[in-house]
Amino acid sequence: MSKFLQFLSDITHIHHRAAFTDVKKRTTPETSAFLKLAQERYSCRSFADAEVAQADIDQILEAARLAPTAMNRQPVHVWVIKSKEAMEKLGKTTQYLYGAPVVFLVACKKEDAWVRKYDGKNGAEVDASIVGTHIMMEAADLGLGSVWVGSFDPAKVLELFPELAGYEPVVLFPVGIPAGGPGINHGKRIKKEKFASEL
Numbered sequence: 001m002s003k004f005l006q007f008l009s010d011i012t013h014i015h016h017r018a019a020f021t022d023v024k025k026r027t028t029p030e031t032s033a034f035l036k037l038a039q040e041r042y043s044c045r046s047f048a049d050a051e052v053a054q055a056d057i058d059q060i061l062e063a064a065r066l067a068p069t070a071m072n073r074q075p076v077h078v079w080v081i082k083s084k085e086a087m088e089k090l091g092k093t094t095q096y097l098y099g100a101p102v103v104f105l106v107a108c109k110k111e112d113a114w115v116r117k118y119d120g121k122n123g124a125e126v127d128a129s130i131v132g133t134h135i136m137m138e139a140a141d142l143g144l145g146s147v148w149v150g151s152f153d154p155a156k157v158l159e160l161f162p163e164l165a166g167y168e169p170v171v172l173f174p175v176g177i178p179a180g181g182p183g184i185n186h187g188k189r190i191k192k193e194k195f196a197s198e199l
Contacts, residue, residue, distance in 0.1 A: 037140055042182030044145025047100045050177050056142050057082075057102060060175070063138035064104070069127040070114035076124075076131045077167055079105040089160040090172075094152035100174030105157070106132050107167035128170040135173050145178035 031039075057080060064078050081090050081103040090105075091097055106128050113124035132148065139146040149172040157169045189195075 041140040042186045043147040044178045045098045046180035047176035048179040052102045060138045063134045064131045067131040067134040070123040073114050075109045075112035076128050093156040096149045097174050100176040102175050104173040106171050107169045132171045139175050146173050146175045
């Protein structure tokens with residue numbers, strides 16, 4: 001760079017500092033990639049008539065496998081429901097599959113989980129919820145839609161899917177290419193002052 005151009009660059013920089021035009025950039029932290037993902041993710045209840053690539057399914061499963069569990073007990077198993085026969089059976093347990101091409105069924109085994117000694121609280125369902133959150137966030141990162149479905153008949157699931165013997169179904173995640181946007185309640189959040197407190 002010539003001395004003249006360097007001089008102009010220096011003058012411009014000084015001007016910006018003097019005018020405080022870069023104060024926000026210097027004082028406001030950048031939004032993290034995760035926070036942006038969390039803000040943009042929504043419960044998808046409409047899916048395109050298209051398959052989910054096996055590579056994406058595998059990546060979602062890996063994200064789920066890496067989820068933290070209490071004392072690393074990992075009392076969770078994930079079943080991928082995608083065959084026509086399996087989807088028809090699952091459809092008999094809930095009306096909330098929304099035409100998704102694949103569903104991740106998360107179940108836990110309570111006897112394998114950590115138990116809190118003070119009150120006997122079993123951590124299996126909490127662990128399954130953490131795994132489920134990883135599924136949702138990885139799907140979103142891949143550009144896929146998902147929705148947390150807790151409204152299903154667990155007894156019917158166990159009846160129709162004997163492969164789940166010994167496990168308790170916790171949550172279903174229909175996943176696919178989104179065919180619609182977020183619902184009207186997506187952006188509603190309670191204020192930070194009400195949500196969190198410092199002690």
